[in-house]
Amino acid sequence: MEEQSFFTNFLDNLRSSCKYYTGYPKDLGPSKVIHFTSEREFVQLLHQGYPVVVAFTIKSNYSKHLDKVFEESAAEFYPHVKFLRVECPKYPGFCITRQKKEYPFVEIFHSPEQAAAQGRVADPNITKYSVKVLPFNYDLSAYGFREFFKRHGVRSSDSN
DSSP, rough: HHHHHHHHHHHHHHHHHHHTTSSSOOOOOOOOEEEEOOHHHHHHHHHSHHHHEEEOOOOHHHHHHHHHHHHHHHHHHHHSSSEEETTTOHHHHHHTTTOOSSSOOOOOOOOEEEEEEOOOOOOOOOOOEEEEEOOOOOOSHHHHHHHHHHHTTTOSSSTT
């Protein structure tokens, strides 16, 4: 009995202290992934000033894997980076504007700022903004996101 409790304590300690242990389901708490509902809410999310990682998905086995990666990454980078999932069959207009043919894909939106040239605007209450969009082409994991953020100078934690 003594050995079993030692072994159990050892494994519990290992699971709690080893951040990248992948063989055991992680307790991530409530989901931090935001589900896309409208472009207006997306713009409001951008105006919060945090980088937004957007997954444009369709139903597939790879999308299931992407969902797990997004859950883990959203929990790790919360609240400094927001993760948003767009189901393209439900919102085809938003997905088509990205002009991609292969799904799923990931893009990172960050640094919204008021556009220098407002151009012709029908309503004077409308303000145009420009946002930096980076295609994500790194390893699809929390580690890949961390390396991408470092490489592109995207603030992803208090220490950055």
